[in-house]
Amino acid sequence: MLAELMVAENVAFYLIAITMVVAAVRVVTTRHIVHAALYLVLVLAGVAALYILLAAEFIAITQVLVYIGAIVVLFLFGIMLTRAPMGPMHDSDNEQRIVGATIAALLLGVMGYTLWRAYRDTEFVDLQVQTTNDVANSVFSTYVLPFEVISVLLLAALIGAIVLARRD
């Protein structure tokens, strides 16, 4: 029973992972800017699904609410307000594409090798659900000071964005 469940987990993981990687590549290569935003939704939804696989319920819900609900809408507003062309853009990439791809591939090589050296076949041992209750207890006891700092930061960012975007 447990073995079957683990197989199911792995199948789910690889389906999600392939979808995410394809969508992420499309985000950085497509010439349609609105398509890029919509592929980004796919990647973010995949990340939320991974959090569910890792039994992290609260962060999965937050991911859907904040990223897919708010940040993508913000991106679409940004696209609309900067009058982006609705068709394909012919100058969406600059001439650093090959250098960029090389750097990304090298980085992936170094990180992949290091991860393989460090964690080779380390399995998750009895994954436990980390409930919203646990997260709340941690945020409001151990990490209450960073939490307050984050709220001030968000306020500062809000005011900063208004000041920057205001027409005067």
Added chain:
Amino acid sequence: MLLNQFLFLAAMLFCIGVYGVLARRNGVMVLMSVELILNAVNINLVAFGAFRHDVTGQVFALFVIAIAAAEVGVGLALVLMLYRNRRSIDVDDVDLMKG
């Protein structure tokens, strides 16, 4: 599930994001690539949190999400300013301080 499955996926997302930041011209598309990078970091944090049975990973992922929201807000405001002043959001054109 292996821990490395998640870490490799996060590394791939990170590298795709790095490529996007380097190769994209459009300011909004650069910000989208930065989102990919931040999500890769979050996957790592939550995976290690689950691995160590420690809720701290999730708490830090939450902080990263909050900072990402602030970053996108300010970033898009900057892109809008750029558009208003120059009628273009090509980040390669913003080279006033280039030596």
